[in-house]
Amino acid sequence: MIRIEPREAPSRALTLGVPILSAVIALALAAIPLAFAGANIATAYGEMFKGVFGSMFAFSEMLTRATPLIFTGLAAALAFRAKLWNIGAEGQLYLGAMAAVAIGTGALDVPGFVLLPLIIILGCAGGAAGMAVPAYLKTRFGADEVVTTLLLNFVILIFLQMMLEGPLKDPMGLGWPQSSPILDQGMLPPLMDRMRLHSGLIIALVAAVVAQFMLARSVWGFRLRAVGENAAAARHAGIRVNRTLFSVAIVSGALAGMAGVSEVAGLKGYLTADLSPGFGYTGIVVAMLAGLNPLGVVISAVFIASVFVGADSMSRAMGVSSYLADLVVAMSLLCVLVGGFVARYRITRVKPAGAES
């Protein structure tokens, strides 16, 4: 028989060590299917490592992949801290991307120092609008935001396909459902020559630092934490819970929208319906792995991007399925969730009663 009791004060070593250990265990567990796929484990992980750290290009590719994950990870982390379960970052990402191409592909031909900020603001506004709807439904009617945000993802995706076949469709696109390219001056400048890494990463890092600072040091962050940790006490203390949740929803949606902006105006240049391979959902994993800590989001986004990019490269080199990357990510999440439980609770073995006479 085992007994589970909460730890009063989880130690610092535990809170830091557990995510790292979980990541290691996840990699160890992923070795099992890898072995089944017929790969040599050591070589496979070697290839994986090389795929991320083997060259400057590989490393920049990993950071490029991490950029949208930082945004969606922050979107999830901030919302979850307030116990606002935004599962809709995927849809909000596309709303942000749609807003970006709506203005950035020629509708407004102005210099870059005007256009780029406009694209960013409108993209954030698009994502924020996408989260404002579920937030309104929650605060006004008590609709469960898990359901509404999740389902809105599909609504938005269909809306996106409609737009890509209609108003946003590129007339020069040979019939493909894709938008016109964003004007050159509207693109986020690249960070390095001949690499795809773009300045969206800088914005993401700044966003993480600002989020961390606001959470810990601002009145808004105070209200957010109070509402998330104990909404009843927050309400009793005169904090307007619904107003706080709504503001968090706006910020969370804007961050998710920014992920879309960053992908479309930093990387791809034009919008397609497969812009995001599930960055919105992976952002949830990133946030959980980071313990909902904004700076931690940067680290866990880098970790998960490494796994993705490394596993991609490994699967190409070894000829095994790239689904293994998804598997490692999924295992990381499971390990972290279990690890978080271990960090918060003490598990003791109790001898069964009546074992001795």
Added chain:
Amino acid sequence: MTSEKVLSLNGLCKRFGSVVANDDVSLDLHRGEVLALLGENGAGKTTLMNMLFGHYMPDAGTVEVVGEDGQMQALALGHPQAALSAGIGMVHQHFTLAENLSVLDNILLGAEPLFQLRRDRSAARRKIEGIMERSGLKAPLDTRVSRLSVGERQRVEILKALYRDVRILVLDEPTAVLTPQEADALFENIGAMTGEGLSVIFISHKLREVLAFSHRIAVLRHGVKVGEIATSDADERVIARMMVGEDTAETARTPMAPGAPVLHLESLHVKGQTSRDTLHSITLTVNAHEILGIAGVSGNGQSALAGVISGLIRPDGGAVQVNGTTIAKPDPLTMIEAGVGRIPEDRHHDGIVGAMSVAENMVIERLDDPDIQSRGLLRRDAIVANADRLAKDYDVRGPGVEARARLLSGGNIQKLILARVFEQGPDLILANQPTRGLDMGAAAEVARRLLEARERGAGVVLISEDLDEVLSLSDRIMVIHDGELIEAKTRDREEIGLMMAGEVIGEMA
């Protein structure tokens, strides 16, 4: 009562880190005896009982319990099942009944195997009826628990233990939620059961009932048993001195002329979900320099009344006036800004954000204050300085003001809330069950602060289920029953007790 021992705790010790929760505690219980276990919160009563029930493993010491054969034998420590199979049962302060099941089902729940094809309910029913007959504890077996009064629920809890053939029963603050009459009836039943050979340990804060109903009193202080005394040799002073180690100062209430009204509720009406949170056209006035005590058994509308005054519940009819100004749309913030200080009933749930620091909890009600923030950013040095000062002034003890508030003990959480509320110099104070679960030291501190506020010129609404507390602190007393409020023109315990049970209200209406 006989001299035959049924339970003996020998030299039990338990340490948590550097804290000594129990140090060499020995205690004997005899057949048919009622032993009262007294002590302030944190004195080690709960730890002691947790060791008896196998939830904690003692660092040293043994427990012996009488077996079927009448011989004392060692109890396996650290095994929750061992105590149960040795015939030791516990009734917790908070009920553990399934509300949607009948009384009979609740009693049988857990006492029968999980999977069986047929249940012999009639045999079980006969057994329970036999127990009810002998003990005098009556409960309607086929009624759903959700329809029972608090007193009835408590009887069901005890019946549940008796059904499992306990020979030793531990009651944790059994009268906390009962009217004086219900409490008296409970002790009468306990008397009947001890006549049948049951032995009882009861944990209580209320000296009056300990003196009236126990045979022997054991007192714990700082984890040490500081005294044991036959009840016939004890009086309140003696026990109080044993508990706190010194004479407690009587709360002195100097007569004062009431000032202007600070709170007026006019024909206040709240349609609750159930009768427990409904108010029928309540009118009351609280003046400056006045403590209005609201006595009543829990679940008679106190939470609705407190909800309206603290701004959590918007009334369905009637008016709320604070300092003569009508509050059109009461919510917590407008009430705080109108000068209402609120001490919530459930201090863990409504009073603090446990995951945030003590310092943050001390300023949570005034985030817009420029002393606390400037341009949207928290002034952390000011917040910590404020907390250091308040922790000193209000004697909030714990691991420091930057530690999480949930690490504080119940008494210190209450002191944190007192500090937060009183520091703002409120004109009206709502104190809802302010001393529930507190030790004598912390409870006396709450009383002293309330009286101090009254002297300063605040009006106080004191909602309490502890009639002794209402009697000792209030300038005026009203009784709440079934969502109605009436003025008690008397200070007689018995009469107010009857009003709490709803008997006099009918006549006066």
